[in-house]
Amino acid sequence: MSAVAIDIAEKRFRATAGGPGREVFRGFRLDVGAGEFVALLGESGLGKTTLLNIVAGLDRDYRGSVRFGTVSPRLGYAFQNPRLLPWRTVLENVALPLPPGEEGRRRARAMLGEVGLADLADAYPERLSLGQQRRVALARAFAIEPDVLLMDEPFVSLDEAGAARLRDLLRRLLAGRPATVLFVTHDRREAVELANRIVVLEGAPVRIVRDLPLALTSAERASSARIDEVRRALGAQAQG
Amino acid sequence: MSTPKRLLLTATSLLALLLFWQIAALWADSRLLPGPPEVFEAMVRATRTGVLPESIAITLARVAASFLIAMTLGSAIGILLGRSVALNELFGPWVVVLLNLPALVVIILCYVWFGLTEVAAITAVAINKIPNVAVTMREGAAALSRDLDEMAQVYRLPRLRALCHVTLPQLVPFFAASARSGLALTWKIVLVVELLGRSNGVGFELQTAFQLFDVAGILAYALAFTAVVQLIEIGLLQPWERRANRWRR
Numbered sequence: 001m002s003a004v005a006i007d008i009a010e011k012r013f014r015a016t017a018g019g020p021g022r023e024v025f026r027g028f029r030l031d032v033g034a035g036e037f038v039a040l041l042g043e044s045g046l047g048k049t050t051l052l053n054i055v056a057g058l059d060r061d062y063r064g065s066v067r068f069g070t071v072s073p074r075l076g077y078a079f080q081n082p083r084l085l086p087w088r089t090v091l092e093n094v095a096l097p098l099p100p101g102e103e104g105r106r107r108a109r110a111m112l113g114e115v116g117l118a119d120l121a122d123a124y125p126e127r128l129s130l131g132q133q134r135r136v137a138l139a140r141a142f143a144i145e146p147d148v149l150l151m152d153e154p155f156v157s158l159d160e161a162g163a164a165r166l167r168d169l170l171r172r173l174l175a176g177r178p179a180t181v182l183f184v185t186h187d188r189r190e191a192v193e194l195a196n197r198i199v200v201l202e203g204a205p206v207r208i209v210r211d212l213p214l215a216l217t218s219a220e221r222a223s224s225a226r227i228d229e230v231r232r233a234l235g236a237q238a239q240g
Numbered sequence: 241m242s243t244p245k246r247l248l249l250t251a252t253s254l255l256a257l258l259l260f261w262q263i264a265a266l267w268a269d270s271r272l273l274p275g276p277p278e279v280f281e282a283m284v285r286a287t288r289t290g291v292l293p294e295s296i297a298i299t300l301a302r303v304a305a306s307f308l309i310a311m312t313l314g315s316a317i318g319i320l321l322g323r324s325v326a327l328n329e330l331f332g333p334w335v336v337v338l339l340n341l342p343a344l345v346v347i348i349l350c351y352v353w354f355g356l357t358e359v360a361a362i363t364a365v366a367i368n369k370i371p372n373v374a375v376t377m378r379e380g381a382a383a384l385s386r387d388l389d390e391m392a393q394v395y396r397l398p399r400l401r402a403l404c405h406v407t408l409p410q411l412v413p414f415f416a417a418s419a420r421s422g423l424a425l426t427w428k429i430v431l432v433v434e435l436l437g438r439s440n441g442v443g444f445e446l447q448t449a450f451q452l453f454d455v456a457g458i459l460a461y462a463l464a465f466t467a468v469v470q471l472i473e474i475g476l477l478q479p480w481e482r483r484a485n486r487w488r489r
Contacts, residue, residue, distance in 0.1 A: 058390050075394055083391040087409040087487045096405060097395035124487040144395065 003034040003069040003180040004148060006055060011047075011062035024050055025062070026205040034069055037174070037181040039191035041234075042201035048184040049080070051206070052150045055182065068148065076146030076179070078154040082137040084125040091121040094139045111139040114176075115169060131162045135169065142173050149179045155190065167193055192230045200234065210234065274456040282460040291445065296465055299434065299442040302358075303427045306365035311422060313366070314373025315415065321374065322381025335378075339371040343429050347436055356437040365429045372425065373418045380414030412484045420477060427469055 008025040015021035024047040032038050040048050053059040055066050056077055084093045091108055098104035112118050115135040125133055134154060141149060155163040167190065174181070185191050191198050192214065200210040212234065220226040258276055265275030274282075286292035321328040321335070347364040354360035384407060392402040434443025442465050449457035 053390075056390075056394050058393060077391070077394045079387070079391065081387065083387050085388065085405060085409070087412075087484075088405060092405075096401075097397065100401070126487065140395075 002031040003036070003073075004030075004032040004055060004182070005065075005067040006030045006032075006051070007066075008051075008054065008062055008064035010064070011050065011054070011059075023205045024203070025064075028064075028206055028208075030199065030208065032180055032182065034180055035178050036197055037183065037195045038197045038199055039195035040182060040184045040199050040201060041188060041191045042186065042203075042206075044186055046201055046203050047206045048201065049152050052077070052152050052182060052184055055148075056150055070147055073147035074144050076141030076144060076149045078134075078137050078141050078149070078151040080152045080154070080156060082125070082130075082133040084133060084136055084140075086124065086126050089122050089124060090117065090128070090136050093125065093136055094143050097140060097144050108139070108143055111143045112136075114142075114173065115139045131158050131166065134158070134166060138166075138169065138173065142177060145177055146179050149181045151181065151183045153185055154183075156185075156187075163190070170194065188231045188234060189227060192227050192234075198234065272453070272455050274459065278456045279459045279463065282454075282456040283464055286445075286457070286460060292461065292464060295440065295442045295445050295461070296468055298440050299427070299430055299465065300468065302362060302365070302430050302434070302441065303423075306362045306369065306430065307422060307426045309362070309366040310369035310373055310426065311415075311419060314370040314418065315377045315411075317370065318374040318377025318379075319381045319411070322378040322384075328378070335371050335374050338367070339375065343368045343432065347429075347433050351437045358438075361430075361433045361438055364433055365426055368429050369422055369426055373422060376414050376418040376421075377411065380411045384410055409484075412481075416477070416481045416484070420473070423469065423473065423477070427465070 006029065008028040010023070010027075011025040012023050013021055028051075030038075040051065042048055050059060054062055056075060057066075084090075085096065088096070091105065091112065094111055095104045095108035098107055109118070109121060112121055115138055117132060117135055117139070120128060120132065125136065128136070137154070155166045158166065171194070183191070183194060196214050198210070198212045198214060199208055200212070201207070202209045214230065262275050265273050265278075283292065317331075317335070321331060346367050350360045350364035350367070354363065388406050388410075392406045397406070430441075431443035431446065434441040435447045438444055442461050445461055446458055449455075449461065
């Protein structure tokens with residue numbers, strides 16, 4: 001039984017004043033097993049965000065279906081921008097999707113501790129660095145203990161060290177609370193370091209050109225030689 | 241600039257205005273342009289008889305009632321129009337018509353249709369203010385962040401929770417802008433409404449003073465009322481705005 005079964009018969013962007021309409025997906029299918037960490041790798045502007053939005057139920061303007069393994073699964077979504085409420089404190093932002101009350105605040109506080117931001121609980125998001133804001137967004141996504149976690153280039157525009165720290169954090173959080181992950185990126189290294197399945201996309205319309213299971217041990221993930229090897233194995237399609 | 245320094249500057253500026261007024265009064269030397277001492281005297285006199293505080297209280301009550309009605313209805317209408325393109329196309333022109341209807345016409349029509357009553361007076365003021373609020377709030381509602389909306393949707397925030405935490409905070413600047421311009425507009429129109437069809441309040445006293453050519457009395461009422469409105473602005477509106485904006489860098 002797959003955790004997410006995506007079947008998009010057709011998805012078009014309508015023609016707008018800004019440009020002509022275009023077909024993004026036609027006959028696209030992807031099954032994601034429970035507990036899998038799937039990296040969706042492809043060029044910018046391909047339709048990867050659209051795919052996540054369809055899975056999240058934000059985009060319903062398509063023909064096809066998205067089925068989940070559990071009835072009304074809890075969805076966490078780490079957007080490309082952190083999308084925090086600037087007028088609420090860090091703690092309030094993490095507690096937002098939780099039931100209101102003392103229990104929710106306690107869970108949010110514990111979650112903030114896990115992402116290393118306990119000290120900033122009462123700060124407002126705009127006073128935080130981008131890396132810190134992303135941690136808050138991660139804390140919010142994990143606070144609801146998601147069954148399915150959607151991540152849209154959540155570590156983009158951070159410096160390499162900052163991105164590496166956040167990848168570590170993500171691995172740690174997932175070790176504590178396993179979830180099925182759909183992770184969109186255009187960075188092959190990031191995909192190889194995190195995923196246990198890499199799906200390379202090309203378009204348009206979007207199609208799967210490679211579907212590569214990865215069984216790397218954590219020692220292998222830490223070795224850059226091994227990672228480079230896998231990156232080469234991914235072939236020349238995706239430059240990254 | 242530091243607060244004491246700013247206060248000092250404001251005080252100096254107001255003192256200069258008083259001085260200018262005094263000089264003009266001395267130069268004109270007429271009953272029709274009394275100086276500050278005469279106006280102050282008129283103010284003290286009207287306060288002693290109790291008419292001035294009573295009139296201000298009555299007028300303030302009318303301002304408060306019509307202000308609250310106009311802000312509530314105007315915000316609701318503005319948010320609806322800003323959120324729905326269809327509704328905006330249907331009712332947007334109505335708002336424009338109302339916006340351009342002279343205040344005096346609304347007042348006269350309300351008095352003609354509903355009689356010279358309290359309800360008519362407050363309705364007239366509210367109707368004058370509602371389109372202004374609606375237009376400002378419509379701007380705000382149309383500019384609501386889609387990103388945050390989607391976030392609220394993904395995390396399945398209940399409607400009321402999304403309204404409190406996601407939608408309304410985005411509308412605070414627009415609400416503050418329409419509240420500020422609203423207060424100024426409302427109390428000016430309330431005076432006209434009182435002058436035309438009420439037998440108490442600041443507007444009524446102004447009319448009495450007008451008939452007696454009592455310029456000192458007119459200025460006494462005007463200044464006292466302006467001072468009260470300023471106090472409301474400084475004591476109520478500004479602290480609320482600061483609180484609502486404390487998250488800004």
